[in-house]
Amino acid sequence: MLSRLPSRARFLSTVAATPFPAGGNFTSISALEPGQLRSLLDESHALKALYRPSAPSATPPPQPLAGTSVAMIFQKRSTRTRVSTETGVTMLGGHPLFLAPTDIQLGVNESVRDTASVLSRFNDVILARVGHTSTIEELCEHSTKPVINALCNKYHPLQTLADLMTLEEKWGRGGVDGRTISWVGDGNNIIHDLMVGGAMLGANVRVATPPGYECAPDVVERTREVLHGGRELKLTPDASVACEGADVIVTDTWVSMGEEDQYDQKVAEFAGYQVKESLYEKANPGALFMHCLPRHPEEVDDEVFYGDRSVVWQEAENRMWTVMSVVMAQRGKSVQ
Incomplete structure (x- = not known):
């Protein structure tokens, strides 16, 4: 549980949390405003308090992402990003779909633009862990569904x-x-x-x-x-x-x-x-x-x-609560 605010004035205690725009792309911290960062962090804390296995609960926690499909493009392997996203989205009732380089045609026999257009027809969110920032930018340009940058060579928000x-x-x-x-x-x-x-x-x-x-x-x-x-x-x-x-x-x-x-x-x-x-x-x-x-x-x-x-x-554990927060925000959901 979070402690109370320290007694001295705190900058973000005076700035109202600004909801991250539903349907918005999450590409870097640089692209956020301070209030949006505050909102994502507050939601992450709330999710951990509610869904962590040790959290006391008389009833099962809700599944606000029921019916939500998350395409997970992994050009680069990862322990924490894959496990945290798959576990967190499932915990919230959603369906994560892991897509390794051997599973899809991204950038090989099919362009990033075409891949974005196809996945947008199947999935509600596209999470991508890629090599180049330009790949994230192209996915954002051509996807009609929100994109999460799960790592590129310039950013790891x-x-x-x-x-x-x-x-x-x-x-x-x-x-x-x-x-x-x-x-x-x-x-x-x-x-x-x-x-x-x-x-x-x-x-x-x-x-x-x-x-x-x-x-x-x-x-x-x-x-x-x-x-x-x-x-x-x-x-x-x-x-x-x-x-x-x-x-x-x-x-x-x-x-x-x-x-x-x-x-x-x-x-x-x-x-x-x-x-x-x-x-x-x-x-x-x-x-x-x-x-x-x-x-x-x-x-x-x-x-x-x-x-x-x-x-x-x-x-490392908090990688899960924070990616859950981002997907929830993109879908216009909150547990607060």
Whole structure:
């Protein structure tokens, strides 16, 4: 259960939640307004409170997605995205349909445009985990049903929803405001959404990336647009500087799917970016650790990853409640 609002004023406690538009595409955190982000997080918390197996209930919870079919396009494999979506949609009474590259013709014998047109005739929602951002954009352009970006090379908004939900469970609703989120690693799709989402919730954001692996300029610009209340965005190549005064340190895999041939090069270029105890000496007492998984030892050592400060398993579980929230919003449903 969420704790009460802290006593000091919180930015988003004064901003009314704005319902995510029914039938709208969910492509990135950058595309949201702060009130829409607030609405999705509030729904995620409500879903977890109602549907989690340990939640007390005299009667079975409702199934508001009964009759809803969700096409799940997976050009890239995933443990958390597939299991969380299939389980969550089923829990709500919907029908998830997993579509691997060997199951459909997407981009091989059939164009993305034609695939979008066909699936729109069968399904109510299209969730896609793909390689290129252009694929998500083309699906959105030609689908007559809402599209969820479950990962592309530039964005991973479902992960950011889960990360922010986890932080609110630790710090309370609105509790991200005034905190410092520190990133150490690649300037990739994970931090692209997290930096914008953290800024929307009133956080300071500090990002350490090796030279040549910086975040996309347009995402940095969007982050600066939503910063408020004197909060700062700091970009640096120095992991120690980024972690100074951190309330949570976040990292991710250095070598993404499809980059396996770059492993030796990237590990060498990311030397000094492993999250370990020496970085936590720079952080605030009680600072948390997050990683979206799968994790590799060169990114974070065992002491931090399996230690008391780590919330990676809670973070992984919240992938389910947040994707449920997005599908519910797109269908104009709510349990609040």
